[in-house]
Amino acid sequence: xxxxxxxxxxxxxxxxxxxxxxxxxxxxxxxxxxxxxxxxxxxxxxxxxxxxxxxxxxxxxxxxxxxxxxxxxxxxxxxxxxxxxxxxxxxxxxxxxxxxxxxxxxxxxxxxxxxxxxxxxxxxxxxxxxxxxxxxxxxxxxxxxxxxxxxxxxxxxxxxxxxxxxxxxxxxxxxx
Amino acid sequence: xxxxxxxxxxxxxxxxxxxxxxxxxxxxxxxxxxxxxxxxxxxxxxxxxxxxxxxxxxxxxxxxxxxxxxxxxxxxxxxxxxxxxxxxxxxxxxxxxxxxxxxxxxxxxxxxxxxxxxxxxxxxxxxxxxxxxxxxxxxxxxxxxxxxxxxxxxxxxxxxxxxxxxxxxxxxxxxxxxxxxxxxxxxxxxxxxxxxxxxxxxxxxxxxxxxxxxxxxxxxxxxxxxxxxxxxxxxxxxxxxxxxxxxxxxxxxxxxxxxxxxxxxxxxxxxxxxxxxxxxxxxxxxxxxxxxxxxxxxxxxxxxxxxxxxxxxxxxxxxxxxxxxxxxxxxxxxxxxxxxxxxxxxxxxxxxxxxxxxxxxxxxxxxxxxxxxxxx
Numbered sequence: 001x002x003x004x005x006x007x008x009x010x011x012x013x014x015x016x017x018x019x020x021x022x023x024x025x026x027x028x029x030x031x032x033x034x035x036x037x038x039x040x041x042x043x044x045x046x047x048x049x050x051x052x053x054x055x056x057x058x059x060x061x062x063x064x065x066x067x068x069x070x071x072x073x074x075x076x077x078x079x080x081x082x083x084x085x086x087x088x089x090x091x092x093x094x095x096x097x098x099x100x101x102x103x104x105x106x107x108x109x110x111x112x113x114x115x116x117x118x119x120x121x122x123x124x125x126x127x128x129x130x131x132x133x134x135x136x137x138x139x140x141x142x143x144x145x146x147x148x149x150x151x152x153x154x155x156x157x158x159x160x161x162x163x164x165x166x167x168x169x170x171x172x173x174x175x176x
Numbered sequence: 177x178x179x180x181x182x183x184x185x186x187x188x189x190x191x192x193x194x195x196x197x198x199x200x201x202x203x204x205x206x207x208x209x210x211x212x213x214x215x216x217x218x219x220x221x222x223x224x225x226x227x228x229x230x231x232x233x234x235x236x237x238x239x240x241x242x243x244x245x246x247x248x249x250x251x252x253x254x255x256x257x258x259x260x261x262x263x264x265x266x267x268x269x270x271x272x273x274x275x276x277x278x279x280x281x282x283x284x285x286x287x288x289x290x291x292x293x294x295x296x297x298x299x300x301x302x303x304x305x306x307x308x309x310x311x312x313x314x315x316x317x318x319x320x321x322x323x324x325x326x327x328x329x330x331x332x333x334x335x336x337x338x339x340x341x342x343x344x345x346x347x348x349x350x351x352x353x354x355x356x357x358x359x360x361x362x363x364x365x366x367x368x369x370x371x372x373x374x375x376x377x378x379x380x381x382x383x384x385x386x387x388x389x390x391x392x393x394x395x396x397x398x399x400x401x402x403x404x405x406x407x408x409x410x411x412x413x414x415x416x417x418x419x420x421x422x423x424x425x426x427x428x429x430x431x432x433x434x435x436x437x438x439x440x441x442x443x444x445x446x447x448x449x450x451x452x453x454x455x456x457x458x459x460x461x462x463x464x465x466x467x468x469x470x471x472x473x474x475x476x477x478x479x480x481x482x483x484x485x486x487x488x489x490x491x492x493x494x495x496x497x498x499x500x501x502x503x504x505x506x507x508x509x510x511x512x513x514x515x516x517x518x519x520x521x522x523x524x525x526x527x528x529x530x531x532x533x534x535x536x537x538x539x540x541x542x543x544x545x546x547x548x549x550x551x552x
Binding site: 030031033034035037038041044045047063064067068071075076077079080081082083084085086087089090093094097101129132136137143145148 | 185186187189190193194197198200201204205219222223225226227230233234237307308309310311312313314315316318319320346354356360362382383445446
């Protein structure tokens, strides 16, 4: 039975996934992100692509991979909408980089840590989006709705936990 | 130097990626009112990928869901159908009567407006479409419909439901299109408040609310006042219901204007089927009337439309029929004492000579007063 040999903690906690998972999960998240609000409009508060970016960035613990993955998912998220292409791309690039960097330093397998990380990163994304819209794009009507953003962060954190647990089962190294 | 790049490799990659995207954003910002307009060629090419990959799946899911709902509605939920059918038939009869009188009023109004050369646009031809997806997230308010350029859809066409205006077409692909909803922050529509006749611009506000913020506070504007499209934006045909006023309050950011919040007539959060206005007509169904009225003078058309005038004319016509069969223009009475100003006394302008003596204007029958000095 093949076994992987790890030399340090970082290598131990770097997880790998089957390419089909890496392809199917983000596409599924992007599809649901566009489709669920049609069924029930309040579901537009969910940001499944962000949850997926956070999970894979944390799992890989590689800032470059996290940055590029966040960029691709963010750009794909911008395509079906009417916003500038790159708004979510920039925000999720930073998110992927930050999540992968933090994943190197703290234990991200803990449930409480995961909830807190999702909450904080969701708020960070809201701040980034606001800054991009108000400073880079000069959209004067981009008023922050912080109560709404706090609610969004709380809901996305709650939804992220079962998704994280589900995705934990797709790790290739956990099977070995 | 090498150690610098290897040490800050991750940060440099992040900076490079961010820089590339900022440049990409800057190149898109050349277009004014970006979110409300159709994309340029290159951006539309990018946006076409999700349209061609996601839209078919969404359409399939929509039809599957429709099939399940169809089974429920067709075979299971058939209680009280006969009574419901009777009620609906009664409502249809009532609506037909009402529609006939309204159509007559509308035709009359339109004829009078045509006399003033005031053209208006009405819904001419529509294409029914189903909503199959959204733009995702709550930053932009757009939905995807299952009709595209193959069905004659083009950008900036109005999208409506029987309840009222919904939005306009933004990007069009072969088999799907994006609809920019009225409550998107980049959206805009010309509206009229029905009671006060104030004209305003309807916009989407934060959180997907509809607002008008270009009107001054007016205490005549009350909650519940209905709004219709004005037709002035050349997108939405005139007269479509838009919504009702919820409240009006001063706008602290744009003094002295007020913010008027509007509740949309159509349920923008739960759209299922919509109609795309593919053709607008300048007039209602007045072809037959046009044939009759062609060649008539404006005054006669007005007289036809105004019963009181018509009757009076008819009576006068009956009385005059015996004496003067053909109506003629009134002529002035002949002058008792003709002078240079009398009708027919002045020679035609073509026969006048510049610098000639004034005697040309004196007619042979000119009357001279006794006290007037005689000319040499």
